[in-house]
Amino acid sequence: MAEPTKPKRATVRDVAEEAAVSIATVSRWLNGSIKLPDGTAERIRRSIDKLRYEPNLHARRLSLGKTDTLALVVPDIADPFFATLAGSVEAAAESFGFGLVLCATLNRPAREVDYIGRVYRNHVDGLLFATNHPDDGTLLSAIEGQSGVVLLDEDVPGVNAPKVFCDNRKGGRQATEYLVAAGHRRIGFIGGVEGVMSAVERSGGYAEALKAANIPIDPALIDFGGYTAEQGRSATRKLLELAEPPTAIFASSDQIAIGSLDVLREAGISVPGEMSMVAYDDVAPFKFFSPALTAVRQPVADMGRRGVERLVSQITDPAFEMTEERLPVQLMQRGSVAPPADVYRLSRLIKTWRTKR
């Protein structure tokens, strides 16, 4: 029984021999760095067809020292936010002639650092990096001095690299202003991991809006923890435990809103009847929630596309400027905000919820 031998693929040498020219001639003709008389070109063309020659990618990469591949590193690709980002990054990379390798860190710093090293190790030509957690200096020193990295969505403070973020401060302010305009004065803020740029900025916008409306800031209404449904749940529980609970919640991510909604539902608190809510991101199908959730929409796909553009610019011209760029957000007004009403009913509901627990 014969081994199922892999069909041997043709190489440049085979083509050159078949076309009766030298290897260099074939290679240079293929790469357009030489032009040949019609006869010779035609012979080469025919040999390539005949032998079904396709250049060996690895040989090419070894020889050229570049890969025409980009990497996207995100905490979790299954998260709709990052999935949307990945979709736009893939499309943009493709349009520039780059492939995309996908890296999910699951927030393990070791993996983040490892992936960042891939651009140094020449596994990819460039890297789009989105993290989720504050940096203790590890990421900074891993990225530092590395060219070909662009930061997406979340900052790694101190890094000198092109950055593409959204306007978190404005988003935080818009959401809060909208709630204030509806008449709310006690507004809960549920934030991401404490210290992370986006959380700092969104809460900053929240504080700004309150200050502008002469509403004192109550630290008890502010809770950081992460953009997760679990954080949404636990922070909402804390808010409901307060002596003077809020009449509105600004949930600063999709997942937080989903978790918060869960607790409110379990407590029998209706939105926006007894509690108003504004969410953030607007990647989840909030339009179909009940009520349709009002949310600050981040231009996630734009961010991915723009990140690739800047990365490619940087790869082709390493002197490319390392500026930070902010993309505008937009408040999508739907049905989860109403004037505060029936505060008595709210506190009754909360009381029975507390005893139930």
Next chain:
Amino acid sequence: MAEPTKPKRATVRDVAEEAAVSIATVSRWLNGSIKLPDGTAERIRRSIDKLRYEPNLHARRLSLGKTDTLALVVPDIADPFFATLAGSVEAAAESFGFGLVLCATLNRPAREVDYIGRVYRNHVDGLLFATNHPDDGTLLSAIEGQSGVVLLDEDVPGVNAPKVFCDNRKGGRQATEYLVAAGHRRIGFIGGVEGVMSAVERSGGYAEALKAANIPIDPALIDFGGYTAEQGRSATRKLLELAEPPTAIFASSDQIAIGSLDVLREAGISVPGEMSMVAYDDVAPFKFFSPALTAVRQPVADMGRRGVERLVSQITDPAFEMTEERLPVQLMQRGSVAPPADVYRLSRLIKTWRTKR
């Protein structure tokens, strides 16, 4: 001004020289195909440390002819279904020591074929393929004879490759039986692209359940078109235009359900008050919809993991069996199904909706 020269990386040759052994010794020691006396090994170790040697990946791939990389090709990575799949595939690949490159076809056959060629062209060692549309033979001939491809979620009929699918027929039957048990007899079926395996099987399960309950099958209640929100919208409109509209809808994907819900909402038809619904996939946060949507849950993450397991088995042992495997689905009972009631009210709502249009 000096060029910002790339720091030259150390090669095996440098290490060998530094450690005063031959290249072959270093290479073989690194790959564990030889053991050396402590002294020599220690010298090599130290040289590697000193020179910060890291093997060049491309040279390694060229030499070995393998890449330790898998590709996942899906129609659209931003779709939560495929994003979830991608997440589990990435994790599983990682656990086997493989990287993952991501390919979104956006349902363009040319891209699908091109990506499939990548395993032949040695860009990746294996490929997980999920499509979305019926095959006109193009895919079949592209995959045929290609080893190292496994099919996920959707079939390409005729292909001899390992396949990992979910039990669509059972899912379709369960959903329909559940609706029938609630008392429905006119049940709309909104399916994927006509002819695609999953759509055929889910509708097959639907038909089986009706037959078992002695309910005649009305073709007017069945509509194929694709697992998209737009299909959900248009099919639902058609159902509402019927002389005798259904009292329940089986939406055979998340997106279809979302689109269908949109039209029902616009028509003022409440779920499950006037219309019951069962969805499929259960990747969207249906728990937080109002009503919480009852849905058949597909084990998407399991499918990804299992696909990688089988792909890796096949890569390491090409004689690996090309069987088809079915993963069980599960009906998640939530709040979108009720007995048919108030048919009069439903038809009144539909009438006013029709005139409004």
Next chain:
DNA sequence: ATGTATTGGTAAACAGGTTTACTAAAGGCT
């Protein structure tokens, strides 16, 4: 006729690993 471009190529080095075939020296056995 001689010098100079231009055209149409070539041979060989290089990228950086892996692997095969082979050798020299030391150890063990009779």
Next chain:
DNA sequence: AGCCTTTAGTAAACCTGTTTACCAATACAT
């Protein structure tokens, strides 16, 4: 002492492109 087997290692070929340095022949100008 003579022979065999390990042990420790080497030189060189190979994987497949790209690129540099260079040459021969023709075309053109003087």
